[in-house]
Amino acid sequence: xxxxxxxxxxxxxxxxxxxxxxxxxxxxxxxxxxxxxxxxxxxxxxxxxxxxxxxxxxxxxxxxxxxxxxxxxxxxxxxxxxxxxxxxxxxxxxxxxxxxxxxxxxxxxxxxxxxxxxxxxxxxxxxxxxxxxxxxxxxxxxxxxxxxxxxxxxxxxxxxxxxxxxxxxxxxxxxxxxxxxxxxxxxxxxxxxxxxxxxxxxxxxxxxxxxxxxxxxxxxxxxxxxxxxxxxxxxxxxxxxxxxxxxxxxxxxxxxxxxxxxxxxxxxxxxxxxxxxxxxxxxxxxxxxxxxxxxxxxxxxxxxxxxxxxxxxxxxxxxxxxxxxxxxxxxxxxxxxxxxxxxxxxxxxxxxxxxxxxxxxxxxxxxxxxxxxxxxxxxxxxxxxxxxxxxxxxxxxxxxxxxxxxxxxxxxxxxxxxxxxxxxxxxxxxxxxxxxxxxxxxxxxxxxxxxxxxxxxxxxxxxxxxxxxxxxxxxxxxxxxxxxxxxxxxxxxxxxxxxxxxxxxxxxxxxxxxxxxxxxxxxxxxxxxx
Numbered sequence: 426x427x428x429x430x431x432x433x434x435x436x437x438x439x440x441x442x443x444x445x446x447x448x449x450x451x452x453x454x455x456x457x458x459x460x461x462x463x464x465x466x467x468x469x470x471x472x473x474x475x476x477x478x479x480x481x482x483x484x485x486x487x488x489x490x491x492x493x494x495x496x497x498x499x500x501x502x503x504x505x506x507x508x509x510x511x512x513x514x515x516x517x518x519x520x521x522x523x524x525x526x527x528x529x530x531x532x533x534x535x536x537x538x539x540x541x542x543x544x545x546x547x548x549x550x551x552x553x554x555x556x557x558x559x560x561x562x563x564x565x566x567x568x569x570x571x572x573x574x575x576x577x578x579x580x581x582x583x584x585x586x587x588x589x590x591x592x593x594x595x596x597x598x599x600x601x602x603x604x605x606x607x608x609x610x611x612x613x614x615x616x617x618x619x620x621x622x623x624x625x626x627x628x629x630x631x632x633x634x635x636x637x638x639x640x641x642x643x644x645x646x647x648x649x650x651x652x653x654x655x656x657x658x659x660x661x662x663x664x665x666x667x668x669x670x671x672x673x674x675x676x677x678x679x680x681x682x683x684x685x686x687x688x689x690x691x692x693x694x695x696x697x698x699x700x701x702x703x704x705x706x707x708x709x710x711x712x713x714x715x716x717x718x719x720x721x722x723x724x725x726x727x728x729x730x731x732x733x734x735x736x737x738x739x740x741x742x743x744x745x746x747x748x749x750x751x752x753x754x755x756x757x758x759x760x761x762x763x764x765x766x767x768x769x770x771x772x773x774x775x776x777x778x779x780x781x782x783x784x785x786x787x788x789x790x791x792x793x794x795x796x797x798x799x800x801x802x803x804x805x806x807x808x809x810x811x812x813x814x815x816x817x818x819x820x821x822x823x824x825x826x827x828x829x830x831x832x833x834x835x836x837x838x839x840x841x842x843x844x845x846x847x848x849x850x851x852x853x854x855x856x857x858x859x860x861x862x863x864x865x866x867x868x869x870x871x872x873x874x875x876x877x878x879x880x881x882x883x884x885x886x887x888x889x890x891x892x893x894x895x896x897x898x899x900x901x902x903x904x905x906x907x908x909x910x911x912x913x914x915x916x917x918x919x920x921x922x923x924x925x926x927x928x929x930x931x932x933x934x935x936x937x938x939x940x941x942x943x944x945x946x947x948x949x950x951x952x953x954x955x
Contacts, residue, residue: 427459429490430459430490430556431459431460431461433483433486433487433490433556433559433560434455434456434459434461434556434559435461435462435463435464436464436469436472436483436486436563437483437559437560437562437563437564438456438461438463438464438559438563439463439464439468439469439563440469440472440473440476440483440563440564440566440567441562441563441566441567441571442559442560442562442563442566443562444562444566444571444572445561445562445565445566445571445574445575445576446574446575446576447575447576447577447578449555449558449577449578449579451555451578452555452558452559452578454555455555455556455559456559469567472567473567476537476564476567476568477567477568479506481503481506481532481533481534481537481564483532483560483563483564484503484531484532484533484534484560484564487503487531487532487556487557487560488503502598502600502601503531503532503534503598504534504535504598504653505719506534507719507720507722508653508699508719508722509534509535509538510538511699511722511723511724511725512535512596512651512653512699512725513535513538513539513542513596514542514724514725515651515701515724515725515726516539516542516594516596516649516651517542517543518726519649519678519701519703520592520594520649521543521545521592522543522546522591522592522593522594522649523545523546523547523589523590523591523592523593524546524547524548524549524586524589524591524592524593524594525539525540525543525546525547525548525549525593525594525596526549526551526584526586526593526594526595526596527539527548527549527550527551527595527596527597528551528581528584528595528597528599528636528639528640529551529552529553529581529597529598529599529600529636530550530551530552530557530558530561530576530597531552531557531561531598532557532560532561532564533550533560533561533562533564533565533576534564535550535596535597535598536548536549536550536561536564536565536570536574537564537565537568537570539594539596540565540568540570540573540574541568541570543594546573546594547573547574547575547589548565548570548573548574548575549574549575549576549577549586550565550574550575550576550577551577551579551581551584552576552577552578553578553579553580553581555578558576558578561576562576581599581636581639582611582614582635582636582639584639584643585643586643588645592645592647592648592649593644593645593648594648594649594650595640595644595648595649595650595651595652596650596651596652597652597653598652598653598654599632599633599636599637599652599654600632600633600636601631601632601633601654601655602631602632603631603632604628604629604630604631604663607631607632607635611635612628614635615628615630615634615635615638616628618638618639618642619638619666621642622638622641622642622670622674624666624669624670625665625666626638626663626666627662627663627665627666629662629663630658630663630664630666631655631657631658631663633652633654633655633658634658634663634664634666634667636652636654637652637654637658637666637667637670637675638666638670640652640675640704641670641674641675641704644704645704645705646704646705647703647704647705648703648704648705649701649702649703649704650701650702650703650704651699651700651701651702651725652699652700653697653698653699653700654697654698654700655696655697655698656682656683656696656697656698656743657696658698659680659682659698659741659742659743660741660742660743660936668736668742671700671702671708671711672707672708672733672736672737673707674704674705674707675702675704676702676703676704676705676706676707676708677700677701677702677708677711678701678702678703678708678711678712679699679700679701679711679712679713679714679725679726679728680698680699680700680701680711680712680713680714680728680742681698681699681700681701681714681716681722681725681728682696682697682698682713682714682715682716682743682746683696683697683698683699683716683719683722684715684716684717684718699722699725701725707733708733709732709733710730710731710732710733711730711731711733711736712726712727712728712729712730712731713728713729713731713742713745713746714727714728714729714746715746715747729746731745740938741936741938741939744939744942752944753944755946755947755949755950756944756945756946756947756950757944757945757946757947758941758942758943758944758945759898759916759940759941759942759943759944759945760938760941760942761901761947762900762901762904762912762945762947762948763870763898763899763900763901763912763941764898764899764901764941765872765896765897765898765899765937765938765940765941766865766868766896766897766899766937767874767893767895767896767897767937768795768864768865768890768891768892768893768894768895768896768897769817769862769863769864769865769892769893770852770892770893771817771852771862771892771893772847772850772851772852772853772856772862773842773845773846773847773850773852773853774796774892775845776818776842776845776847777817777818777819777847777862778794778796778815778816778817778818778892779791779815779816779817779818780815780816781793781812781813781814781815781816783816785834785837785838786818786834786835786838787827787831787834787835790818790819790820790835791816791817791818792816792817792819792864792890793811793814793815793816793887793889793890794814794815794816794817794864794889794890794891794892795808795814795871795889795890795891795892795894795895796814796815796817796891796892796894797894798873798875798876798894798895800813800814801871801872801873801881801883801895802873802881804883805881805883806883806884806913806914806917807883807884807886808871808883808884808885808886808887808889809886809887810887811887811889814889817862817864817890817892818838818862819861819862819863819864819890820835820858820860820861820862821861822857822858822861823858824860839860842860847859848860864890864892865890865891865897866899867885867888867889867890867897868885868891868896868897868898868899869884869885869886869898869899869900869904869909870882870883870884870885870897870898870909870912870913870916871883871885871889871891871895871896871897871898872895872896872897872898872916872935872940873894873895873896874895874896874934874935874936874940875894875932875933875934875935876932876933877932877933878922878933879920879921879922879933880896880916880920880935880940881917882898882913882916882917882920883913884909884910884913886906896935896937896940904948905952905955907955908948908951908952908955910955911951911954911955912945912951915945915946915951916943916945920943
């Protein structure tokens with residue numbers, strides 16, 4: 426790996442990386458540690474020609490020597506040229522920027538494309554990885570843009586661009602890093618910075634949410650921007666921060682959602698959305714479009730106008746990209762008949778999910794439960810036998826209801842659980858009592874919600890419980906068993922994957938509200954045919 430890095434650094438230096446401003450100590454240290462040899466200028470002539478033709482040989486080499494698994498912690502996924510071109514073209518239609526800032530510049534694809542389009546703009550690439558920063562310098566220098574470019578090695582959340590006479594364009598692909606890999610310090614930064622905008626933030630947010638907030642914080646009114654990110658923020662709770670920013674302050678103009686079947690990034694299985702915005706505005710409507718292929722991406726100034734009021738009311742924005750469904754006569758949405766709830770999160774299945782024959786606790790705190798989706802797929806229509814199901818330990822918050830031998834068993838179990846760290850997990854720390862899982866009541870119908878196939882709907886006459894690998898369907902009013910049988914059968918026969926949220930790679934997920942939108946016969950029709 427060291428030899429490969431040395432060769433990359435040698436190549437970047439031979440292309441003129443030293444001519445690009447703002448070298449950091451980390452980059453200089455990397456050059457010194459790898460002790461690159463001086464390459465002859467003619468040896469990089471083919472690379473210069475490739476860069477002149479719009480290619481990025483340094484970025485491709487970086488990706489080839491660092492596997493997707495190695496790049497994932499830093500969220501280093503490099504953007505295909507066709508997407509870069511669409512985003513730069515849109516930017517040119519919106520402004521003639523005095524400066525272009527690329528957060529997470531990588532090997533400099535956006536900066537170079539923008540430099541070629543905007544001949545007078547200052548170019549600033551912000552990059553934390555010193556090796557990638559050096560490669561961006563080489564790319565920029567070979568493209569003839571060194572004299573008006575600075576590569577700044579820092580965390581974008583710490584970056585502050587000095588005032589400039591004219592607009593700044595924020596352009597790029599913020600790193601895709603999930604919240605598990607974000608430090609507590611930066612999670613706190615997210616919460617506190619969001620408060621300065623009178624907004625709430627979830628510490629479960631991915632890094633792209635941080636970058637939207639940082640841009641809204643540091644940009645000036647009338648600056649413009651376009652980012653390609655994971656599309657998750659459109660629908661999940663932690664994404665509400667981005668949605669609120671786009672409606673007030675970040676100034677959303679358009680959102681182009683790539684179909685889940687479009688793998689925009691070959692090395693990252695995530696859905697993608699391109700967001701266009703103008704700082705300082707509160708739009709009356711935002712253009713939203715669903716794109717079926719990268720080839721169809723084209724111009725980013727098209728799409729259906731969705732009014733502000735609808736965007737405010739909607740908890741999820743992806744459904745707004747689809748034409749509203751028209752229900753057949755005699756049909757209603759499933760949510761009219763049943764509430765759909767995901768099962769409880771244990772916080773530590775290794776602690777709270779035990780074998781069927783577990784006898785170290787009182788029987789009345791051990792609940793036969795569906796803990797694997799395959800248990801529902803195997804059951805098909807009816808979950809009739811609970812013997813094979815594992816048990817979930819669900820203790821009440823008040824343990825004083827137990828005494829004698831039962832209390833001794835529970836205390837012994839909890840001592841072991843505490844030693845294993847079960848009391849320190851995020852879920853446990855946010856429960857009223859860390860030992861109380863809080864299972865939902867038995868649901869008459871259980872359903873899978875994430876698979877590469879349609880969900881399965883299973884009747885639950887023996888009243889098994891379920892954890893968060895399944896949804897429970899709870900009737901809003903009493904429904905006879907034979908009618909519930911008919912409802913479950915209808916759902917098994919008719920539901921396809923298209924009503925859910927499909928991730929890159931074909932994995933489809935039905936959130937509870939998505940499942941509630943499934944069309945079903947109304948209660949009178951179900952009763953008549955049961």
